[in-house]
Amino acid sequence: MTETMKPSRRGLLSTALGLGSLGAAGVAASGLAAPALAAQQRHKLSMVTSWVKGSPGPGTTADRIAQRITAMSDGRLEVQVYGAGELTSPFGVMDAVGSNAAQLGHTASFFSAGKFAAAVAFTTLPFGLDVAGHQAWIARGEGQGLWDALYAPAGVKPFLAGNSDFTMGGWFKAPLGSLEDLRGLRLRVAGLGGQIYEALGAVPTLLPPGEIFGALKSGAIDGVEFLGPFSDRALGFAKAANNYYWPGFNKPNGSAEGLINKALFDSLSPADQAIVTTAFEVENYHGLAEASWFNGQSLKALRAAGVDIQPMPQDIMRAAKTAWRDVLADWRVKHPEVEPVLQSYEAALVAQQDWSSLSLQAYGQIA
Numbered sequence: 001m002t003e004t005m006k007p008s009r010r011g012l013l014s015t016a017l018g019l020g021s022l023g024a025a026g027v028a029a030s031g032l033a034a035p036a037l038a039a040q041q042r043h044k045l046s047m048v049t050s051w052v053k054g055s056p057g058p059g060t061t062a063d064r065i066a067q068r069i070t071a072m073s074d075g076r077l078e079v080q081v082y083g084a085g086e087l088t089s090p091f092g093v094m095d096a097v098g099s100n101a102a103q104l105g106h107t108a109s110f111f112s113a114g115k116f117a118a119a120v121a122f123t124t125l126p127f128g129l130d131v132a133g134h135q136a137w138i139a140r141g142e143g144q145g146l147w148d149a150l151y152a153p154a155g156v157k158p159f160l161a162g163n164s165d166f167t168m169g170g171w172f173k174a175p176l177g178s179l180e181d182l183r184g185l186r187l188r189v190a191g192l193g194g195q196i197y198e199a200l201g202a203v204p205t206l207l208p209p210g211e212i213f214g215a216l217k218s219g220a221i222d223g224v225e226f227l228g229p230f231s232d233r234a235l236g237f238a239k240a241a242n243n244y245y246w247p248g249f250n251k252p253n254g255s256a257e258g259l260i261n262k263a264l265f266d267s268l269s270p271a272d273q274a275i276v277t278t279a280f281e282v283e284n285y286h287g288l289a290e291a292s293w294f295n296g297q298s299l300k301a302l303r304a305a306g307v308d309i310q311p312m313p314q315d316i317m318r319a320a321k322t323a324w325r326d327v328l329a330d331w332r333v334k335h336p337e338v339e340p341v342l343q344s345y346e347a348a349l350v351a352q353q354d355w356s357s358l359s360l361q362a363y364g365q366i367a
Contacts, residue, residue, distance in 0.1 A: 043264075045069075045079045047104035048097070050090040050111060052210045053083025056294075057231035058256055061162035061287040062106035065258060068279040073272060079104060090208035097259045098155035105259035106161060110191040115154065117335035121345050122147050122158070124253040126193050126324050128345070131163055131288065133352035134253040142344040150341065157265050159280035161258030162287025165295055167248030168232065169312045170225035171216070171241040179315045188212055188224040192327055193250030199323040200316070209235070216240040225250055229298035230291055238307050245312045249320055256287065 047066050051059040066079035082102070084090040093105040094112045109122040121128075122143070129137060137143040138160055147158050170189070176182065183201035187194075194204035207215055215221045217240040224241075225248065226232055238244075258280040265273060303309060332338065 042076050043078065043103070045077060045104055045264075046087065046102040047079050047081045047106060048086070048088050048093050048102040049081065049105065050084050050093055050107040050208065053081065053086070055083075055209070055231075056234035057164055057227060057287075057291060058106065058108075058162065058209075059083070060290075061256060061283055064286065065106065065161060065279050065283045066104075068282060069276060072275045072279065077268075077272060077275065081106075084208055084210050090210065094151075094154055094156060094259060097261050100155075100261050100264070103261050103264050105156070105257075107257050107259065108190070109158070109255070109257045112154075113191075116150050117331070118146075118150055118338040118341040120191050121338075121341050122150075122257065123191060123255050124251045125345065126191070126196055126250050126327075127252070127321060129253055129349055129352060130356075131165060131253045131255075133348060133356075134255055135160065135163075135284070136352070137345065137348040138255075141348050143348075146341050146344060151259075152262070155262050156259045157262045159258040159260075159277065160255055160284045161280045162256035162283050163291060164227040164231060164254030164256070165288060165291040167225070167227050167251040167254055168229065169245035169248050169250075170223055171232065171237045172223040172243040172245065173216075173219075173241045174222070175243045175308070175310075176245065176313055176316065178313050179319050182316065185222040186220070188215065188221050188226070189250065190225070191250060192324075192331065193225065195327045195331075196250065196320050196323045199327065200319055213237065213240060227251075227254060228291060228295045229302055230294040233298040233302055238302060238305060242306070242308055244302065244307050244309045246309070247312065249312075249317065254291070258283075 047062060049059070049062045051057075051062065053059055054063060062081050066081045069077050069079050087102055088096040090107075091111045093102075093107040094115065096102045097105040110120040110124075112119040122138075124134065128134075134143075138147070151158050170187070172185070174181070179200065182197070185202045187197055187202050187204050188207045189197055189204045190206055194206065197204045205221065207221075209226070212221075212224050212226060213236050216224050216237060224237060226235070226237070228248075232238075232244075260276060265276065268276070299309070332342065
């Protein structure tokens with residue numbers, strides 16, 4: 001073949017696209033030309049979080065979500081992460097994203113309970129769904145639709161975005177021998193579990209993650225319920241308290257929450273919407289895998305360091321379960337708007353318990 005007979009690069013492209021004699025002119029007219037693709041809109045996006053930037057667990061989860069969105073979009077969606085307090089307060093993530101002061105957020109839904117009472121259910125409820133059950137409710141039950149509808153007035157769209165796995169019961173400066181030892185204790189606790197502890201005689205308070213260690217070390221609080229061994233060890237709680245209790249009846253699931261400004265999300269192309277959605281979904285898997293793996297590793301390290309890891313006294317567990325029934329009934333009366341979410345959640349819990357009795361619980365009895 002002579003030089004003049006060689007097909008041009010443009011001709012090869014036309015043939016590969018099945019355009020035949022339309023050639024490059026047809027490509028340009030159809031809007032598929034390279035200059036048009038290069039001109040696609042680019043966004044520099046801010047992600048605000050409730051966590052100390054880069055902190056093991058939720059902090060690194062937020063970083064990975066930002067990295068995935070940036071990489072998968074080839075930089076069209078360039079995300080920069082800000083830690084708690086850098087652009088907004090740890091509890092102000094939803095407001096920042098809804099107002100477009102930031103475009104993305106990573107937090108926990110129960111931090112927005114002051115705005116939407118039912119938000120707490122999308123992190124966890126005491127004695128409620130475990131990790132698998134919660135994710136099934138969101139992904140295959142009514143959970144995601146109810147969540148979207150709940151947050152619509154705030155101008156944000158929510159996603160599952162990582163999971164800290166089943167939590168521990170918490171750290172206490174003094175050992176708990178019985179229910180009586182809880183009375184008067186100042187405890188950092190999140191979610192409706194705070195009302196359970198209050199009913200048991202403790203004094204609950206909600207502190208952002210970055211302030212917990214200082215309060216525990218100084219004696220401003222007597223105990224803290226946060227996450228599991230991985231995150232708890234990283235935040236140094238063992239340096240301020242030596243009594244570590246299980247199980248975490250307050251948080252049997254540890255779902256983190258990803259947020260995006262709803263108007264922005266709606267304005268994105270279907271491909272970029274899929275990128276954002278996939279980045280959250282992928283991290284939901286990786287975050288849980290990381291937490292589960294390193295919870296085991298960290299538990300081993302805490303034992304080796306001499307931490308007293310022990311079961312919660314049975315009278316506390318019994319009293320907590322009784323108190324939960326009263327807290328839940330009172331919550332429904334004070335916040336009747338939670339009923340659609342709560343009814344759906346409870347139906348999922350019944351279904352899970354039926355299945356779990358034949359699977360996880362049965363396996364645990366023989367393993």
